Amino acid sequence: MELARKFKEMFSTVPMIGWLLGILVGVLIEFYWGYDYISYYLGLPKIPVLFGALIMLKEPLMIPGAIGYDLIVYVIPVFLVARVTTFATNPLATFLEKLPLIVSVLIHLVFFYFILHLWSGINDYRELVVRLTMVSIILTISINVINGYQGEFSCSHPGFMAIGAYVSSILTLLLFTNDKIFGEALLPAYLGPWFFPIALVLGGFAAAIGSLLVAIPSFKTRGDYLAIISLAFMFIVKSAVENLNAIGGARGMGGQGEFAPLWVIFIWTILAIWIIHNFVTSILGKALNAVRDDEAASESMTVKTRKTKMTAFMFGAFWAGVAGGLFAHVLAYINPGMFGINRLAEILAMVYFGGLNSIIGSIVGAVSINVLGEALRPLELFKWIIIPLILIFVMIFRPYGLISFKEFNVKRMLRAKSKREQGA
Amino acid sequence: MRKVICLLAAVLVLALMFSGSAYSARKKIIRIGVNAPLTGDIPKVGEGSKYAAMMWLEDIEKAGGLEVGGKKYEVELIIEDNESKAESAVKANTKMITQDDVLAIVGPQSSKQAVPAGEVANKYKTVMISPWSTNPNTTLDRPFVFRGCFLDPFQGPVVANFITEEFGFTKAAVLYDVASDYPKGLAEVFKAAWEKKHGAGSVVAYESFTTKDTDFSSQLTKIVKSGAQVLFTPQYYNEVPLIVQQAKDLGWQGPIVGSDSWGSAETVELCGEACYGLFFSSHYAAAGAKGATKAFIDRYADTYGYIPDDVAALTWDALRLVQKAIQDAGDYTGRVEKDRKAVKDALAQIKNFAGITGNMTFTAEGDPIKCAVIVKINDQGEYEFYKSSCP
Numbered sequence: 016m017e018l019a020r021k022f023k024e025m026f027s028t029v030p031m032i033g034w035l036l037g038i039l040v041g042v043l044i045e046f047y048w049g050y051d052y053i054s055y056y057l058g059l060p061k062i063p064v065l066f067g068a069l070i071m072l073k074e075p076l077m078i079p080g081a082i083g084y085d086l087i088v089y090v091i092p093v094f095l096v097a098r099v100t101t102f103a104t105n106p107l108a109t110f111l112e113k114l115p116l117i118v119s120v121l122i123h124l125v126f127f128y129f130i131l132h133l134w135s136g137i138n139d140y141r142e143l144v145v146r147l148t149m150v151s152i153i154l155t156i157s158i159n160v161i162n163g164y165q166g167e168f169s170c171s172h173p174g175f176m177a178i179g180a181y182v183s184s185i186l187t188l189l190l191f192t193n194d195k196i197f198g199e200a201l202l203p204a205y206l207g208p209w210f211f212p213i214a215l216v217l218g219g220f221a222a223a224i225g226s227l228l229v230a231i232p233s234f235k236t237r238g239d240y241l242a243i244i245s246l247a248f249m250f251i252v253k254s255a256v257e258n259l260n261a262i263g264g265a266r267g268m269g270g271q272g273e274f275a276p277l278w279v280i281f282i283w284t285i286l287a288i289w290i291i292h293n294f295v296t297s298i299l300g301k302a303l304n305a306v307r308d309d310e311a312a313s314e315s316m317t318v319k320t321r322k323t324k325m326t327a328f329m330f331g332a333f334w335a336g337v338a339g340g341l342f343a344h345v346l347a348y349i350n351p352g353m354f355g356i357n358r359l360a361e362i363l364a365m366v367y368f369g370g371l372n373s374i375i376g377s378i379v380g381a382v383s384i385n386v387l388g389e390a391l392r393p394l395e396l397f398k399w400i401i402i403p404l405i406l407i408f409v410m411i412f413r414p415y416g417l418i419s420f421k422e423f424n425v426k427r428m429l430r431a432k433s434k435r436e437q438g439a
Numbered sequence: 440m441r442k443v444i445c446l447l448a449a450v451l452v453l454a455l456m457f458s459g460s461a462y463s464a465r466k467k468i469i470r471i472g473v474n475a476p477l478t479g480d481i482p483k484v485g486e487g488s489k490y491a492a493m494m495w496l497e498d499i500e501k502a503g504g505l506e507v508g509g510k511k512y513e514v515e516l517i518i519e520d521n522e523s524k525a526e527s528a529v530k531a532n533t534k535m536i537t538q539d540d541v542l543a544i545v546g547p548q549s550s551k552q553a554v555p556a557g558e559v560a561n562k563y564k565t566v567m568i569s570p571w572s573t574n575p576n577t578t579l580d581r582p583f584v585f586r587g588c589f590l591d592p593f594q595g596p597v598v599a600n601f602i603t604e605e606f607g608f609t610k611a612a613v614l615y616d617v618a619s620d621y622p623k624g625l626a627e628v629f630k631a632a633w634e635k636k637h638g639a640g641s642v643v644a645y646e647s648f649t650t651k652d653t654d655f656s657s658q659l660t661k662i663v664k665s666g667a668q669v670l671f672t673p674q675y676y677n678e679v680p681l682i683v684q685q686a687k688d689l690g691w692q693g694p695i696v697g698s699d700s701w702g703s704a705e706t707v708e709l710c711g712e713a714c715y716g717l718f719f720s721s722h723y724a725a726a727g728a729k730g731a732t733k734a735f736i737d738r739y740a741d742t743y744g745y746i747p748d749d750v751a752a753l754t755w756d757a758l759r760l761v762q763k764a765i766q767d768a769g770d771y772t773g774r775v776e777k778d779r780k781a782v783k784d785a786l787a788q789i790k791n792f793a794g795i796t797g798n799m800t801f802t803a804e805g806d807p808i809k810c811a812v813i814v815k816i817n818d819q820g821e822y823e824f825y826k827s828s829c830p
Contacts, residue, residue, distance in 0.1 A: 018446075064538045139537040139563075143530060254649065257618045266620040267525075269554055269576065346529055348555035352618065352650070353525055389530070395477045395520045 029097045030432050032111070033104035035126050037097035041089045042134045049088060049137070057083050064138050068390035108431035120425055128281055135277060143345070144389050146277060149284040150342045151381040155365045156291050156374055157334030162363075163371035164295050165327035166307025168238065171229050171245035172335050172362050174252035175222040177354035179336025180343040183218035184271050185262060187211065187344070194270045196263055204272070211274040215283070215340040222336025223329040225252070230328035234321050237310075249359065256351040267350025275344035283341060287334055292374050294330060296422065303327050304372075364402075368409055370416030375423045380416065467773040469505055471761060472517045472535035473754075474546030474556060479523025481675065483705050484548050487751035488570070490743050492516055492545070494735075495758040505762065507771040521547050521556075528552035532559040532567070540775045541565065542765065543782055545757045548750060550574035550620055557584040564776065566783045568760060570753035573621060573699075578805040583783050585805040587757040587796075588722055589830075591621075594698060595628030597811045597828045598720050599636060602669050602696060605718075609637045612644035612667035614658055614682060616674060619650050625673040625698055643667045655682055659689050670695045676703035680710035687713055694718065702749035707820040717816050722749040723796040724814045724824035732795040746821075749796070756794035763789060 029037075044053075049062045057080040063070050066089070067081025097104075111119040135142040154176065161169045189197045191207040202210070229245045236244065257265045294300050302323045305313035314320050343349045361384070369380020387405070391398040409417060473492045477485035496516050504511035517539045521528035528547045535541045536559070543566040547553045553572035560567035561581040569577055570587035573594065578584045602608055611633050615626035630642045644665035646658035659682070662670060672682050672695060679701055686695060697719035707714055725736050725746045735755060739747040765771070767788065768781035792799045799807035810829040817823045 061538060061540075064534070069534075069538075140530070140534040143533045147526065147530070254618070257649075264620075265618050265623050266574070266576070267551065267554070269558065342526075346526055346555055347558055348525060348529075350525065350551055350620065352551060357524070392520065392531075392534075398520075399478060 026094065026098060028101050028105070028432050030101075030104055030108035031123060031429050032108050032126070033097045033100055034093070035123065035130065036100055036104060037093040037095070039126075039130050039133075040096045041092045042130055044092055045088045046133055046137060053087055054080075054084060057081075059084060062137060064141055065144070065386065065390050069393055072391065072393040105431045108429065112430055116426060119429055123429060124285060128278065131281070132277060142277060144385065146275070146280050146345050147342075148382055148385040149280045150338050150345065151365060151385050152284055152378050153287045153334055153338040153341070154362055155369060155377040155381040156287060157331045157338065158362055158366050159371065159374070159377045160291060160295065160303075160331040160334075161327055162366060163373070163377075164300065164303040164307070165324065165331075166303075167233060167245075167324075167327075168242040169229060169245040169328070169331075170242055170359055170363075171226070171248040172331075173354040173356075173358040174249040175226060175332040175335035176339035176342065176358070177252050177256060177349075177351065178222040178225045179215075179218035179339030180349050180354070181218075181256060181262060181268070181339075182221040182336070183211075183214040183340030184268055184343045184349060186214040186217060187271055187274065188268065191272055192270055196261075196268065207272050208274055208279075211279070211344070215337050218340040219333040219336035222339070223333040226328045226332030227325070230325045233324050233328065249354070249356075253351045253355055256354075263350070265351060267348060267352075269348040271344045271347045271349075273344070273347070275341050280341055280345070283337060287337070288374060288378070291330075291334065292422075295374070299323065299326060364406060367416055368406055370413075370419030370421070373416075373419050373421045375421060376416055376418035379418055383417075467512060467771070468515050469507075469512045469765065469771065470515045470517055470539055470541045471758070472519065472532075472539065472541035472544040472546075474519050474521050474528055474531050474535070474544055474552075476523040476548060476552070477518075477520040479521075481523055481549070481677075483676065483703055483748070484571070484750050485520070485523075487703075487748045488546060488548060488754040489518055490739065491747065491751040491754040492518060492758060494739065494742065495755060495762075499762075505765065507766055508769050510771070512771060517541055521552050523549065523552070525552055525555045528556040529559055532556045533563075536560070536563045536565050542775065542778055543567070543761045545570060545754060545761060548572065548754075550577060550624075553577045553586075557581050560584055564783075565779050566761070566764070566786060568757040568786075570757040571750050574624060575806075581805070582787075583779075585760075585786060585801060585807075587753045587760070587794075587799075587807065588699070589809055589811055590806055591625045591628050593830060594720055594811060595625055596632040597813075598671065598696060598698065599629055599632040601718070601720070601813050601826065601828065602671075603636055606669065606694065608668035608693075609641055610643045610666060610668050611641065612646070612662040612665060612670045613642060614644075614646050614648070614655065614662060614670060614672045614674075616650055616652075616678070617647035621700065622673045622675075623647075626671075629671055629673070652678075653681055655685050656689060659686050659691065662686075663689050663691050668693050671697070673698035673700060675700045676705040676709065679706050680714065683710055683713050683717070699749060702814070702822070704745050704748055707816060707822075711820075714816050715818050715820060718825065719814055719816075720811050720828075721814045721822070722809075722812065723752050724812050724822050726817065726819075726821035726823040728824070731793070735795050752796050756792075756796050756799070759794065760786065760789065760792060760799075763792065
C-alpha cells in the first residue's frame with residue numbers, strides 16, 4: 016500500500032498532455048521497433064495485438080515474453096516520459112488553460128486521435144476492435160440516459176439500434192451501392208461519405224419516433240411493467256424485420272459501403288459524449304433525475320413529467336439509432352437476429368458494469384466489456400463463466416457499477432498539475 | 440522512487456530470462472484458421488468442426504509436417520470461437536487474417552456468420568471455405584470464398600422429387616423457422632419446387648415459428664387439419680425432436696421429411712424412437728459407409744465417442760481441399776499475400792476431388808457440384824444411406 020501511495024504521488028504532477036505524450040512515445044516505439052526488434056528478441060511471433068492477452072492465454076510459455084513486451088513498449092516509456100517531461104508539459108498545460116476551453120479540448124482530442132490512429136493502424140484487427148468499442152460507447156451512454164438518468168428500466172435498446180441500422184443501411188444501399196435488394200445506385204459513389212451523416216441522423220430520428228411506442232406507455236406505467244412493454248417493443252421490431260422480405264428478412268442485408276472508418280466513428284463518439292453530457296447537465300437533464308427520484312414531487316415543483324420522459328426516451332433512442340447505423344456500416348452486414356436478447360444482455364451488462372448516471376462510467380463499462388470479451392477469446396467457453404463472474408463481483412462490491420453518479424469535468428482533467436496545487 | 444525502479448528492473452530482467460524462445464528466428468509455419476461456433480446456439484456444430492480439424496492436424500503431424508514443393512513445413516491450426524454471432528465471426532476472421540497470418544480459413548459453418556465473414560476474407564484476399572453454409576450469398580461475387588456443400592436451390596428440388604417418387608404424395612405441409620435464414624430459404628425453395636411439380640396450392644400448409652420457440656402445437660394442429668400427406672421441416676437438431684414428438688401427439692400420421700440440418704448426432708439422441716423411419720437429405724450417410732468415409736467415421740467414433748455429424752465430415756473435406764490446394768500451389772514462399780493468391784488459384788482449379796462426402800468440382804462461383812444423399816433413420820437410430828441424387 017505504501018508503495019502504491021508513493022507511486023501515485025510520484026505521478027500526481029503529470030498533466031493530461033503529459034500522459035498523452037508518454038503514450039505517444041510508447042506507440043511510436045511499437046510502430047518503429049515493435050515487429051523487427053522487440054517482439055523478435057522476445058520470441059513473440061508478432062506484435063501482441065491486445066497487450067499480449069491473446070497470446071498469453073493461448074500459450075502460457077509466451078507469458079514472460081508478452082509481459083516483457085508490455086513493459087518495454089508501454090509501461091516503462093509511458094511512465095518515464097510522462098514523469099520526465101513534466102518540466103515541459105506543465106507549462107504547456109498552463110498555456111493551454113489560458114486558451115478558450117474548446118480550443119484546448121480540440122488540441123487534446125486531435126492529439127489523442129493521432130495516437131489512436133497510429134496504435135490501431137498497426138493491425139486491422141485492433142482497428143476493428145477499437146471501432147466496435149466506440150460504437151458500444153455511444154450505445155452505452157445513450158442507454159444510460161434512459162436507464163440511469165431517467166431511471167426507467169428500458170429493454171428496447173436493441174430495437175432502437177435495429178431501426179437506426181436498417182434505416183441508414185437502406186438509405187446508403189439505395190443511393191450508393193449496386194445490390195440485389197434495391198438495384199442500381201441512384202447517386203454516384205463519391206457522394207456517399209458526404210451523405211452518410213445525413214443517413215445516420217435520419218436513422219436516429221426514425222429510432223426516436225419508434226421510441227414513442229415505449230415513451231407514451233411510460234406516462235402511466237413504471238418499473239417492471241414498463242420493462243415488459245419495452246421488451247415487447249424489441250421483439251416487435253425484430254419480428255417485423257424478419258417478416259419484411261423487401262429488406263432481406265431473416266437473411267439480412269449486406270454490402271453497405273465503407274463509410275465508417277476510424278475517424279468518422281471517433282467524431283461521432285466525441286459528438287455523442289459532448290452532446291449527451293451537455294444534455295444531462297442541463298436543466299432538462301436535472302429534471303430527468305427529479306422525475307426518477309420522485310415523480311409526484313417533481314410534478315408539484317413544475318417539472319413537466321410527460322415531456323421529460325418523452326425527451327429522455329427520444330434522445331436516448333436517437334443515439335442508439337446512430338450507433339446502430341455505425342454498427343451496420345462497420346460490419347457491412349446486418350440481420351434481425353443481431354438485435355435480439357443477446358444484444359440486450361450485452362448492452363445492459365456494459366451500462367450496469369460501468370455505472371449508472373455517469374458518462375465516464377459508461378465509457379469505462381463499454382471499453383472493459385469489449386476489451387475483456389476480446390482478450391479472453393482463447394478461453395472459449397470459460398469466457399462466458401469469467402465475464403459474468405466479474406459482473407457479479409462488481410455488483411456485490413459496487414452495487415451501482417464501477418463509477419456511478421459521477422460527472423467528469425473537462426477543465427479539471429486538462430489543467431496543469433504543479434506540486435503546490437497538490438498540497439492545497 | 441528507487442524501490443519502484445528496482446522492482447521494474449527486476450520484473451523486466453526476469454521476463455527476459457524466462458522468455459524461453461528468446462532470440463529464436465521466426466519459422467516459416469503454415470497457419471490454417473478454423474472459425475467455428477464453439478459457444479452460443481449450436482455448440483455441437485462447433486465441436487464437430489473442432490474435432491475434425493484436430494484429427495486432420497494429427498495426420499499432418501504424424502507425417503512430420505505438410506509437404507509443399509519437396510519441403511516439409513510445420514502446420515499450426517488457429518481455432519477461433521465465433522459465439523454463433525455475426526460480429527464475432529467477422530472479428531475472428533479479421534484477427535486470424537491480420538494477426539495470425541493464416542493462409543486459409545475453414546468456416547464459419549452457418550450462413551448468418553459465413554455471409555459477413557466471407558466479406559472480410561474476400562477483402563483481405565484470403566481463401567475461405569465454408570463447409571456447411573448453403574446460402575448463395577456466401578460465395579456470390581467473392582473469388583476468394585468457396586464452400587464445401589451443395590446449395591439450397593439444389594437441395595429443395597431433391598427433397599421434393601424424392602417425396603414424389605417414394606410416396607407418390609401430392610399435398611405437402613411445411614413448418615419452418617421464419618427468423619433463421621437457412622430454414623426460411625430452404626422452405627421457400629422447397630415450396631417453389633413442390634408447386635412446380637404438383638401445381639399451385641399443393642403446399643396446403645406453410646406454417647412458421649420463431650427461433651427458440653418450443654411449443655408448435657398451434658402450427659401443427661393447422662397442418663394436421665389441412666389434409667397434408669407429408670410434412671417437410673428444415674430445422675436444426677434442437678427443434679426437430681420437439682416437432683416430431685408434438686406432431687405425433689397431435690395425431691399426425693404421415694412421414695416427416697427433413698434436410699441436412701437434421702444430420703447431427705444429437706437429433707436421434709434427443710428424439711429417440713419417434714424419429715425412427717424418417718427421411719432427410721444430407722451430405723453423407725454414416726451407417727453402411729465404405730472406404731475413406733468409413734475410415735474417417737470409425738476413427739472419429741473411436742477418439743471422441745460418437746458418430747460424426749455431417750458438419751465434421753464436411754469440415755474434414757474442406758481441410759483436405761485446403762491441403763491439396765496448398766500442395767498444388769507448389770511453392771510456399773512465406774510471403775503471405777502471394778501464397779494466399781496461389782492457394783486460391785490452385786483451389787479453383789481442383790477437379791473431381793474425392794472427398795468423404797462425395798466428389799467435388801468447383802464452379803466459377805466457388806460452389807461445388809456434388810451429389811445429395813437421402814438418409815433414412817433406421818430402427819437402430821443410425822443414419823443409413825437410402826438413395827443418392829446427383830445434379
